[in-house]
Structure formats: structure tokens, C-alpha cells
Amino acid sequence: MSESASLSGSDARRAARNISALMIASIISKGALYIWQLVLSPWLGPSEYGVYGTVGALIVNAAAVASFGMGLIVIRDVARAPHKAGKYWAAMLYLQTVLALFAYVAMNGVAVGYSETVRAFAALAGINLFIDLFGNMGHDLLIAREDMVKTSSVEIVHIFFRIGFALLALTAGWGLLGVYAAAIVSGLGRSAILVYFNFRAGIRPEFPFDRGIARPLIINSAPLALSAFLTLAYQHSDKLLTTGILGERVTGYLTAAFIINFGVIELFSTTVLVAAYPLLARYYDDGKNPFFGSMIEKLARYTLVIGIPLAMSISILADKIMAPLLGEAYAPSAGILRLLIWYTAITMFGNVFSTGLLIQNQQRRLLLIRGAGLALNVTLTAVLLLNWGDPRGAVIASIIGEILVVFLLLKGFRASGWTWLGVANSALRLLIVALPTALTLLLLREQFIILPLLGSAGVYLAGFLLARVLRADDWDLLYRLAASVPGGGFLLRFWQRDVELSW
Numbered sequence: 001m002s003e004s005a006s007l008s009g010s011d012a013r014r015a016a017r018n019i020s021a022l023m024i025a026s027i028i029s030k031g032a033l034y035i036w037q038l039v040l041s042p043w044l045g046p047s048e049y050g051v052y053g054t055v056g057a058l059i060v061n062a063a064a065v066a067s068f069g070m071g072l073i074v075i076r077d078v079a080r081a082p083h084k085a086g087k088y089w090a091a092m093l094y095l096q097t098v099l100a101l102f103a104y105v106a107m108n109g110v111a112v113g114y115s116e117t118v119r120a121f122a123a124l125a126g127i128n129l130f131i132d133l134f135g136n137m138g139h140d141l142l143i144a145r146e147d148m149v150k151t152s153s154v155e156i157v158h159i160f161f162r163i164g165f166a167l168l169a170l171t172a173g174w175g176l177l178g179v180y181a182a183a184i185v186s187g188l189g190r191s192a193i194l195v196y197f198n199f200r201a202g203i204r205p206e207f208p209f210d211r212g213i214a215r216p217l218i219i220n221s222a223p224l225a226l227s228a229f230l231t232l233a234y235q236h237s238d239k240l241l242t243t244g245i246l247g248e249r250v251t252g253y254l255t256a257a258f259i260i261n262f263g264v265i266e267l268f269s270t271t272v273l274v275a276a277y278p279l280l281a282r283y284y285d286d287g288k289n290p291f292f293g294s295m296i297e298k299l300a301r302y303t304l305v306i307g308i309p310l311a312m313s314i315s316i317l318a319d320k321i322m323a324p325l326l327g328e329a330y331a332p333s334a335g336i337l338r339l340l341i342w343y344t345a346i347t348m349f350g351n352v353f354s355t356g357l358l359i360q361n362q363q364r365r366l367l368l369i370r371g372a373g374l375a376l377n378v379t380l381t382a383v384l385l386l387n388w389g390d391p392r393g394a395v396i397a398s399i400i401g402e403i404l405v406v407f408l409l410l411k412g413f414r415a416s417g418w419t420w421l422g423v424a425n426s427a428l429r430l431l432i433v434a435l436p437t438a439l440t441l442l443l444l445r446e447q448f449i450i451l452p453l454l455g456s457a458g459v460y461l462a463g464f465l466l467a468r469v470l471r472a473d474d475w476d477l478l479y480r481l482a483a484s485v486p487g488g489g490f491l492l493r494f495w496q497r498d499v500e501l502s503w
Helices: 009-067 070-080 082-111 116-125 128-144 148-171 176-200 211-246 248-287 290-316 318-326 333-359 363-388 392-412 420-444 450-466 472-484 488-492
Strands: none
Touching: 009 082, 009 116, 009 128, 009 148, 009 176, 009 211, 009 248, 009 318, 070 082, 070 128, 070 211, 070 248, 070 333, 082 116, 082 128, 082 211, 116 176, 128 148, 128 176, 148 176, 211 248, 211 363, 248 290, 248 318, 248 333, 248 392, 290 318, 290 333, 290 420, 290 450, 290 472, 318 333, 333 363, 333 392, 363 392, 420 450
């Protein structure tokens, strides 16, 4: 029996539904955010957009401190023991409120080193640390119960309301003040709705405060929180250092390229891993179940299949993406994006093994790995920016640091059912397929952008099938999942495999 057959029918259908819900929500919400950024960046201009990027970098790092990595621990533990949801909620309320206050003070302390504009907007944007606290708790508890349809619906409504409010505020001449006001108002609505959904499901914070829940939660979350903080500091240190060394306008160019990077990771990596997380946590079984290792291997392989052609296409066609989308004022962003997208592909691959180590309760190992990556990244970023005076130096530093992180993740990950040789074999085959695909892109890059995209996609697909990048059991699993998602029956009219659809 194939490894994929060890997945029960009900779990497979639920996983397929969850991935479908999150993917659809992610496509809609991230697509809306992409369009919004395309409107916002030229509306603000590189200098003000640089302020936006700098404040954003401060906020995400503060948010990592406020959440303290508890969300993933709670999802994992509540997925295994749903009756403890109320106790975990009470513990999060107590612990994260204190942490959010500390994060707000610390963030504004760091902002003192920047301009008065950055300091003012950081203080305003930081209010969302407390507002999002409640929404994120409600979101995590719903994810733990695998109620992705509700969370996805809320995220879509939240994004559209936030964009609409901000657009009205910008039209009224409020500038960045309107953007942050929209975030606060929409955040209040999101938190209220997610808390309501949990209340309606009969889940409420259970007091008195249970130290038996809180103590292991804080202990298990601490390495993960530090790792998340280091990861975000690693991702955003380039903007903070660039603002300090080269100024806000150059940071605006870097931020514009970073938006593409962030959206690709959220859509093609984070969405899938969040949906698969509860399933993997249940099947882990203290490392004894080979299904866990097998699924990590498949996720890594699928990430390579998506990440390599994406990075190649965006890198080669970067100048045809940035200037037409954002205007000539952002033309320098193309050179940054050309490099940054490779950091994106490497990060997507590494995220699979970060998730695996988290489920294995290896948060301390993750902390050491992220710490090593951050130290190398920050050191190289400072050296290259000071010596080159070019924001691409920060991107090169990030790529080198992420390569180190992925190397250490691969070195440290162990699981029954996982073999690195299987992934290495697929990676080698993909690199062979990538050569004619890249050549096609280069030959057609001067044509209208649709032509090189379609031409290279055809070459890649043909090479992908001829090189047999995916194994038979990979295709069987994809076929079963395709049959389980909404609309899968229509797809199966055209795609036939000799597989018994027991679910």
C-alpha cells in the first residue's frame, strides 16, 4: 500500500477542503492586497512608501514579541485535545496582553533612532498590537478546529474593508494617517467577528487562570517566539538598516520589491503549510508514523516544483513587472526584485522543514538556526550597504543567510518516512528542466510579457513531465486530493489515473 493511502478518507477530504478554503481566501485577499500595494506605492511615492516600509518592519517584529509564538503551539495542542480550547484561550489572554504592552514600549524605543515621521506613525500603528491580539487568538482556535471556511471568509471581508476604508481616507487627503486608521478600524471588526465565532461554537476563556496550561505554553513557545522574532528581524532588517544608512527613499524601492516576495510566500507556502499543520500534528505520533516524514518530503518536492519556475520567471522578467505596475519612479526596484525572488524560493523550501521541526517540538533547534542566519544576515547587510551604497547588497546578504538556514534545517531534520535523497533527485531533475525554460525566457523577454510567460510555461511543463520530477505516489496523492476538493469532479473528467478513490 502506498504511503498516501495511510491517510484516512475523512482526514483527506478535510485537508483538501481546508487547503481549498485557505487557497481561495489567500488568492482573493492577497490578490486584493497586491492590487492595493500597486495603488498605494505610486500614490505615496518612494519616500513616503519608505516610511511605510520602515514602520511595517518595526510592527511585524513587535507583533512577534506580542504573540510569542503561542499560536502554532495552541493550534498543535488544541488539535490534539479540543476540550482544552477554553483553558488555552484564558492562558493566551493573560500572557499575550502583558507581552503586547512590552512589545509596544520596546518598538517605540527602537523608533527613537529614526525620523519624527517614523516615530509618530510607529506609535499609531502599534495600537493594532492590542487589537489584533484578540483576533489572532480567535483565528488560531478556529484553525485548530480546522474551521478554515469561517477564518477564510473573515480574512477576505477584513482585507476588502481595510482597503476600502484606506482608499476613502487617501482620497480625502489623509495620507499615511488614513492608511493606519483604516488598519485600526478594520482590525477591530476582524477581532470581534472571530471572537464571536468561537463563542457561538461554545468556546470561551475558562477562568481561573490555569498555570498547568500556561507554564508549558510559555516554555514551549519561548524558543519558537525567539525563532519567529529572529526570522522576522532577518526578513525586515534590510529595510531598517537601509533606512538608517541610505534613507527612506531607497527603502521605498526595497519595500516595493519585498511586497512581491511576501505575497508569493504567503500564497504558495504559508497557506498550504497552515492548512496541513493540524493534520501533520495529529499523524506525527512521536515520530513513529512514516506518514509524517513522507508528507514533509512531498511538501518539499511540491515547493521546489512551484518555487523554481516562479523565481526564474520573475527574476528574468523583473523589469517588465515593476515599472509597468508601479511606474517609472520605481524602476530601480526591478534590480532588487531580480535578486530578492531567489531569496523567496529558498525561504519557501526551508519553511517546510521549519514546520516539521515545530511539530517535532524542536523549537530550540529552530531558535539556534534562525539565530545563526540572523547574525550572518545583519553582519553582511551592514558591511555591504556601507561599502556598496546599494540596496541590492542587503538582498545578497539575505540570500546568503537563508542558504545557511536551509542547510542547517536539512542537517537537523529527521523523521521516519523522510529521505533527503528523494528530494535531491527531484531537485536535480528540476534543474535540468530549468535550463531550457530559462533559455526560452531569455530569448522571448523583449516581447510582450505574455509571450515569454506562456512559452516558458509550455517548455517547463513538457520538461517536467518528461523528466518525471514527481513519483507515482505523488501523482496518486494529488489525484485523490483533486477528487476531494470542490469542483474536483469536473477536473477528473479530463484527468484519469488508475487509482481507487476510497475518499
